[in-house]
Amino acid sequence: MTGLGPHWVFIVAAYLGVALVTGLTIWSVVASARRIEARIARLEAETRPHVVAAGRPN
Amino acid sequence: MSSVAEKPNWFSRLANPGQFLIWSRLVNRPLAVVTGLVFVAGLYYALLHSPADYQMGETVRIMYIHVPNAWLSQFVYGVMVVSALGSLVWRHPMADVSMKAAAPLGAVFTGLALYTGSLWGRPTWGTFWEWDGRMTSTLVLFFIYLGLIALWRAFDDQLRAGRIVAVFTLIGAINIPIVKFSVDWWHTLHQPASVFTPEGPHMPMSILMPLLIMTLAFTLLFTSLQLLSMQVEVRRRRLATMEKRRAYAAGTPN
Secondary structure (H helix, E strand, O other), rough: OOOOOOOOHHHHHHHHHHHHHHHHHHHHHHHHHHHHHHHHHHHHHHHHHHHHHOOOOO | OOOOOOOHHHHHHHHHHHHHHHHHHHHHHHHHHHHHHHHHHHHHHHHHHHEEOOOOHHHHHHHHHHHHHHHHHHHHHHHHHHHHHHHHHOOHHHHHHHHHHHHHHHHHHHHHHHHHHHHHHHHHHHHEEEEEEHHHHHHHHHHHHHHHEEEEEEOHHHHHHHOOOOOOOOOOOHHHHHHHHHHHHOOOOOOOOOOOOOOOOOOOOHHHHHHHHHHHHHHHHHHHHHHHHHHHHHHHHHHHHHHHHHHHHHHHOO
16 A cells, blocks of 8 residues: 555445444444344333243244 | 155255344454444555545545445445335345345435535535536435335335335336436446456556455444345334234223
């Protein structure tokens, strides 16, 4: 690499923007996965406590 | 009637929602690790190892994130088209799930392709935007993704939504060849294809290699996110069924 030159601001903006949006997308998908798992676990604990106590089936 | 029950083939077993949850959860973590490693290698080559271009100088480095996102903007739509056919022709429940999971990811990658493209265009062409064939058809693709997401959310009945979204996905597929061949059909500001050409790639290996690694990294990222989003959707549907059952049980007189 020979130095970023006068257009460094475009390169940095492009990489930072992609990192930010990609990071937010990953966070959003993982967060929804966790949220939905928690809701299922809560509902199962309410409706089928005997199954939850015995260990959750796969 | 045959006495021997016909065994489902491997594809049917993998595509069964319950089986899908089992195998895809096993794949999640290793796939995430491989994706991370390929990204590290790709970023090393893209930012530190590859040379500056003789015409564009250092701004060529934007290409390493622009081209993979542009490729995914079309590839994800391809996944949606296959899923739409699976939904309409075979009525497969996982096809609906795949279609719904892919749409927001497609919108993100298309948005990033437009964003990085405009940032690359300013120092290279002197403008952030030009209403040329490639850029305009990619913007249309972005709006198609947003429209399909809105359509999914407009219906409470997910089965009905799936059918309607599948039809509109197939109609929207007309735009994909326009995106792909716009640079050949019209003389536009956007450069013609330089990787997938009949004569082979029009770039040196020192630039092609980081580009291919970054493309692989983004494609693996899409695969990971698609599998995870599909798991979320399968579970969301299970949760909705469980909640309906509970509401029904609570409302049924003893």
